[in-house]
Amino acid sequence: MKYYVNENCIGCGLCESVCPDVFSLSEEGVAVAISEDVPEDALGSAAEAKSDCPVSAIEER
Numbered sequence: 001m002k003y004y005v006n007e008n009c010i011g012c013g014l015c016e017s018v019c020p021d022v023f024s025l026s027e028e029g030v031a032v033a034i035s036e037d038v039p040e041d042a043l044g045s046a047a048e049a050k051s052d053c054p055v056s057a058i059e060e061r
């Protein structure tokens with residue numbers, strides 16, 4: 001399971017708060033996801049971040 005952040009991101013920071021193991025805000029002020037598979041113990045919080053993103057910017061790859 002991998003995620004990526006699309007161009008809809010508004011940099012609200014919610015995903016980083018919910019799942020910092022996978023998402024972080026870049027210097028450009030938008031979120032990025034780790035390129036590796038989501039660690040087993042972060043699957044739940046990563047899915048929560050995806051569903052909570054206000055602009056549906058988190059997608060599965």
Ligand code: SF4
Nearest residue numbers: 009010012013015053
């Ligand atoms: S929750 Fe969505 S809009 Fe907010 S920083 Fe993360 S990807 Fe961007």
